[in-house]
Amino acid sequence: MATHTRYYTLRKDDLNSFIVKLSRDHKVVAPVSKGYGNFAFAEVTSSNDIVLKYIPTILPPKKYFFPQRETILTFSTGRGENAEAILEHEDTVIFGVHTCDLNGIQCLNIVFSERPRDYNYLGRKDKITIIGLECSEYCDKDASCNLMNSNFPNGGYDLFFTDLGDAFMVHVNTQAGEDLVENANLFKPASPEQMAALYSLRDAKRALFKNEVAVDRKDIPAIFDKSENSAVWQKAGEKCVGCGNCTNVCPTCYCFDIADTMNLDLKSGRRVRSWDSCQVEPFARVAGGENFRSGQAERLRHRYYRKFRYSLGKYYRFFCTGCGRCTRACMAGIRLKETLAELVKEAL
Amino acid sequence: MIKEELVNSNWRVRKGHIIRVKRMTPCEKLFEIELESGRALDYEPGQFVQVSVFGAGEAPISLCSSPTKRGSFELCVRAAGKLTNAMHALEAGDELGIRGPFGKGFPVKVLAGNDLIFVAGGLGIAPLRSLINYVIDNRREFGKVDILLGCRNPKEMLFADDLEFWQKRVDVNFSCTVDTGGPDWEGNIGLITSIIPGITINPERTFAVVVGPPVMYKFVISELLKKKIAERHIILSLERHMKCGMGKCGHCQIDSLDNYYCCQDGPVFSYDRIKNVAKM
The missing domain is CATH 3.40.50.80 (Nucleotide-binding domain of ferredoxin-NADP reductase (FNR) module)
Known part of the structure; x- marks a missing residue:
């Protein structure tokens, strides 16, 4: 009988063999350094370029599920025009996904599987295998993952790696994960001592991670209920330049635009879906000229409500993972933790 | 990268034929459209469709005919943006793409x-x-x-x-x-x-x-x-720019704690449901 919870270990020295083997059959992507303290998920064929200790990548792994630009339809124009809905996908293993980003992918899975379904997203998701990687300490001061309950593994992966020094503890969550382990022939069952090491690492994390904003998570929706007309939005809105960086780097932002592009023959073309941002001025404008979110403060407020309030009613979860990317990417220095702290202070 | 046809995609369009175009004012034209399949568009008063003119894009347009009118349906279009201007260049016999109908119509x-x-x-x-x-x-x-x-x-x-x-x-x-x-x-x-x-x-x-x-x-x-x-x-x-029609793209979301998407929850609402929306 298969045991429900399976733990293996992989010696650190064997990580390279594992990645090399994986990359023979799949595209493997993992965090690599981009310099200046920045990291990005990029294709690897060995473990040489993989950075195991990294702060959240510039873009979250959502780019593999929901690319910045994707063709959803190809067409020919003129009389007798024809159109075909298409999906472009690639068998991919994402290695080294932090728990905050696993949480983000779980949020997007829910959005795109809600009817009417998005089969482009779902088709791509089916071709992706996810290997998580645990953070044993804070990545930096901008994270708020304890507040958002995403600093511990909570499903959403096939395999999950925890760095125990000279070896990785590997939790198997799916049959696809088990198959990777078996095919690699590098993993060994975890010993009781290694299990104890995992538990003590988790205990140390529980002592280290504290709510990054002084509020109980379950009180957040009620605070937002009271904050629609808060001066906090005006204040942050005056700083905000409406660049849309925060939405691009957000693991749970999924607003998009759709536009046609003609091919060079001018007889055929593509309908392309691309990332859009509710922070840019034309986002809620209609053809007649009316703009339903014309001020920057309204647009900024809208984004916060989508993370901390609206999603609770619709999907029963926060759409903030506490990864801190919006703060790091903000050109105007708007800090999510500060904004939340001000709202909390005002509401209490 | 593998490219495959997605037969169940919600982005697929149905082909429509324009059977009549009538100019109503300098800015507005009335289009009568028939689906190529010969099947009637199954819709309620107050719903909308996404109209495609390939190359120009897609836009949401209200159905202005009653479903009691059989066979064809009508769209009244003001030339206001890229897609609607492209529609105004079309005439009887031309083709366009239709997705939908979408949304909750009049009760x-x-x-x-x-x-x-x-x-x-x-x-x-x-x-x-x-x-x-x-x-x-x-x-x-x-x-x-x-x-x-x-x-x-x-x-x-x-x-x-x-x-x-x-x-x-x-x-x-x-x-x-x-x-x-x-x-x-x-x-x-x-x-x-x-x-x-x-x-x-x-x-x-x-x-x-x-x-x-x-x-x-x-x-x-x-x-x-x-x-x-x-x-x-x-x-x-209510009017919003419904880009996808599927409650996903975010453009038509209405600012309210009820989190309405105009394309799926609307466009028709009773006033008690939206009275707290600052900009209706």
Whole structure:
């Protein structure tokens, strides 16, 4: 009988063999350094370029599920025009996904599987295998993952790696994960001592991670209920330049635009879906000229409500993972933790 | 990278043939469209479709015909953006793409058995016409029917044939007003709110259906509430840019704690559900 919870270990020295083997059959992507303290998920064929200790990548792994630009339809124009809905996908293993980003992918899975379904997203998701990687300490001061309950593994992966020094503890969550382990022939069952090491690492994390904003998570929706007309939005809105960086780097932002592009023959073309941002001025404008979110403060407020309030009613979860990317990417220095702290202070 | 056809994609369009184009004003044209499949578009008054002109893109357009009209459907289109300008260049015989219908239409089953006041401002007459003609085609099911129409000037008056038809009928009361008249104009001059007080209503059994630009709603609703019509008896259709129609792209989300997406939860709402929305 298969045991429900399976733990293996992989010696650190064997990580390279594992990645090399994986990359023979799949595209493997993992965090690599981009310099200046920045990291990005990029294709690897060995473990040489993989950075195991990294702060959240510039873009979250959502780019593999929901690319910045994707063709959803190809067409020919003129009389007798024809159109075909298409999906472009690639068998991919994402290695080294932090728990905050696993949480983000779980949020997007829910959005795109809600009817009417998005089969482009779902088709791509089916071709992706996810290997998580645990953070044993804070990545930096901008994270708020304890507040958002995403600093511990909570499903959403096939395999999950925890760095125990000279070896990785590997939790198997799916049959696809088990198959990777078996095919690699590098993993060994975890010993009781290694299990104890995992538990003590988790205990140390529980002592280290504290709510990054002084509020109980379950009180957040009620605070937002009271904050629609808060001066906090005006204040942050005056700083905000409406660049849309925060939405691009957000693991749970999924607003998009759709536009046609003609091919060079001018007889055929593509309908392309691309990332859009509710922070840019034309986002809620209609053809007649009316703009339903014309001020920057309204647009900024809208984004916060989508993370901390609206999603609770619709999907029963926060759409903030506490990864801190919006703060790091903000050109105007708007800090999510500060904004939340001000709202909390005002509401209490 | 593998590329495959996605047969279950919600982005697929159905081919439509334009069977008639009628210019109504310098800016608006009426398109009559038939699906290539020969099957009728199965829709409710107040719903919308996504219209594609390949190369120009896609845009949401209200259905302005009643589903009681069989076989084809009609769209009233103002040349206001990229897609609508491309549509204006099309003529009878041309093809376009259709997705939908989308959204929640007017609650015709709820309206049955009640008196109805239709209030249309400007282009709001287009979606409202789908319901007005539905009601006229099922006239016996409804009580007293008043139609109040407002627009900027007589030249911008849409659906002249329908207006004449409604005016002649004994079973509907039609009145219309313009902001500024012309030398030939013999009707009312003034805002649409000025003709609401003159209507006799029984608030217990009256529904008001209001469609117009956002600026009109506040004033019309306040007049209707003065007439003691209940908030949930005031039905509105909201305008947003519904890009995907599937409650995902985010463009049509309405700023309210209820988290409505205009494309799926609307575009038709009763006033009690959206009264806290700052900009309707």
